[in-house]
Amino acid sequence: QAYMEPVVPGISANPALFTAIHKDTAELYYELVPFDAALAQAMSDKAVRIIRATEAGELLPRIAQSSDFHECRFCDWQDRCWKLVPEQLVAEGLPQ
Incomplete structure (x- = not known):
């Protein structure tokens, strides 16, 4: 509207x-x-x-501390959000 x-x-x-x-x-x-x-x-x-x-290229804060949080389990972006490990974040120039 x-x-x-x-x-x-x-x-x-x-x-x-x-x-x-x-x-x-x-x-x-x-x-x-x-x-x-x-x-x-x-x-x-x-x-x-x-x-x-x-x-x-900024990775925004997650809504939870764990990938088993109920909203995270149903999220289409779960892989992108939770599969990045700190080394990948540094390599991509993203904040940890």
Whole structure:
């Protein structure tokens, strides 16, 4: 919604429609999600920080101390994040 505001004036005044499908029953679920300008800006700022760090070859801090943390176990980037050992970080010029 935040990015559509210049194209569709007033769109942020209306909630977004979140839609999900129950995979077992094919039942549809709908929920109106109100626009939160502060959250939208915070997420945009976070994305910019991540992109800039990535472009600079910086390895950002992990969200956990161990690869068996529940969020890490399901992450698509687990190999990139956890398979680098300190020697590789130094060789790649990345902070340890």
